[in-house]
Amino acid sequence: MTEPAVNLAAALASFDDIYSPRIVARMNDYDVRVAHAKGEHVWHVHEQTDEFFLVLDGRFDIALRDAGGERTVSLGPGEIFVVPRGTEHKPSSPGGAILMFEPSGTSTTGDRHQGEIPAYVDSTTGRDL
Numbered sequence: 001m002t003e004p005a006v007n008l009a010a011a012l013a014s015f016d017d018i019y020s021p022r023i024v025a026r027m028n029d030y031d032v033r034v035a036h037a038k039g040e041h042v043w044h045v046h047e048q049t050d051e052f053f054l055v056l057d058g059r060f061d062i063a064l065r066d067a068g069g070e071r072t073v074s075l076g077p078g079e080i081f082v083v084p085r086g087t088e089h090k091p092s093s094p095g096g097a098i099l100m101f102e103p104s105g106t107s108t109t110g111d112r113h114q115g116e117i118p119a120y121v122d123s124t125t126g127r128d129l
Contacts, residue, residue, distance in 0.1 A: 054099040065089070
């Protein structure tokens with residue numbers, strides 16, 4: 001059986017929630033997710049997996065904490081970044097859209113997080129489109 005093609009612009013237009021990723025495809029044991037981003041996420045860490053981000057629209061910043069200290073990576077459309085497993089990070093954005101590759105079942109707020117989760121951040125393992 002062949003799955004239909006997915007138009008990412010149409011997928012993003014189908015919902016407005018921010019930091020609430022929708023699963024647009026599955027590949028092996030991975031989800032391909034898209035999300036709207038605006039405001040600050042929460043500091044969190046994925047102990048067992050790297051996290052891949054591709055910026056589709058707008059700007060997307062990722063603050064990182066590791067043995068070397070704290071730094072921020074700023075991304076624009078068409079740019080990618082991989083957060084290494086075990087690295088604390090906190091995404092933020094003035095507004096944009098992202099695509100992520102993550103193992104199925106990966107929580108958007110990590111294996112552990114710091115502080116309260118803002119009401120607009122959906123702590124989920126992804127929602128079907």
